Amino acid sequence: MKHHYCIRRGDTEFAIVMLDINMLKTINDTYGHPEGDIYIKGCCMVFCETFKHSPIYRIGGDEFVAVLTGNDYKDRAEKIEQMKKRFAETEKNMDLKHWYRFSASVGIAEFTHEDEDAETVFRRADQLMYEHKQEHKKNR
Numbered sequence: 115m116k117h118h119y120c121i122r123r124g125d126t127e128f129a130i131v132m133l134d135i136n137m138l139k140t141i142n143d144t145y146g147h148p149e150g151d152i153y154i155k156g157c158c159m160v161f162c163e164t165f166k167h168s169p170i171y172r173i174g175g176d177e178f179v180a181v182l183t184g185n186d187y188k189d190r191a192e193k194i195e196q197m198k199k200r201f202a203e204t205e206k207n208m209d210l211k212h213w214y215r216f217s218a219s220v221g222i223a224e225f226t227h228e229d230e231d232a233e234t235v236f237r238r239a240d241q242l243m244y245e246h247k248q249e250h251k252k253n254r
Contacts, residue, residue, distance in 0.1 A: 128183045129190055129224040130235045132243035133161050135176040136217035136250055149213035156216045157201075164197040179236070194222055219247035 135157045142150035154176065161178055162170055168186045171179050182190055198220065204210065205217040221243025223235045 126183055127187055127225065128181055128232075128235075129187055129222055130232070130239040131165065131180040131182060131190075131194070132221045132236075132239040133157070133178045133180075134219045134243055134247055135178075136219055136247065138176045141213050145213055149211075153213040153216065156204075156214060157218050160197060160200050160204075160216060161218070164193050164200075179239075190222060190224075194220060217250070219243050219250055221246055 135154060138150055138153060141153045158170075158178065161180065165180045165182060165186045167184055168180045168182050173179050180186075186193065201216055201218055205215050207215060221239045221241065223238035223242060225232070225235050229235055
């Protein structure tokens with residue numbers, strides 16, 4: 115409840131990061147659900163290690179969201195780039211089995227004074243994540 119109160123009052127700077135795991139259906143269909151579970155856990159590990167001071171929620175089978183405040187918010191641009199780099203490095207590492215080659219699409223949106231509520235920020239982050247996912251599909 116405290117987060118909702120601060121967000122509504124505008125007392126808190128925050129950003130929402132949306133993460134959608136790429137290739138999960140392919141991993142599950144090709145190698146099996148146990149390998150898909152390994153893949154989900156690995157992608158989540160990268161996300162959680164990147165934003166270790168922020169709450170992270172699973173909002174769907176392969177979608178996760180983090181609410182950034184404090185230092186995670188302050189260092190968000192650098193952290194997002196580091197996370198994208200980690201995903202890119204494992205995804206391209208042909209020495210790893212497919213279910214260890216983690217890949218995810220990411221979108222981030224910051225709360226601004228024009229935003230009426232957190233839902234607006236959430237939708238913007240979701241749209242940016244979707245655009246990143248479409249770009250990823252084109253470049254495969």
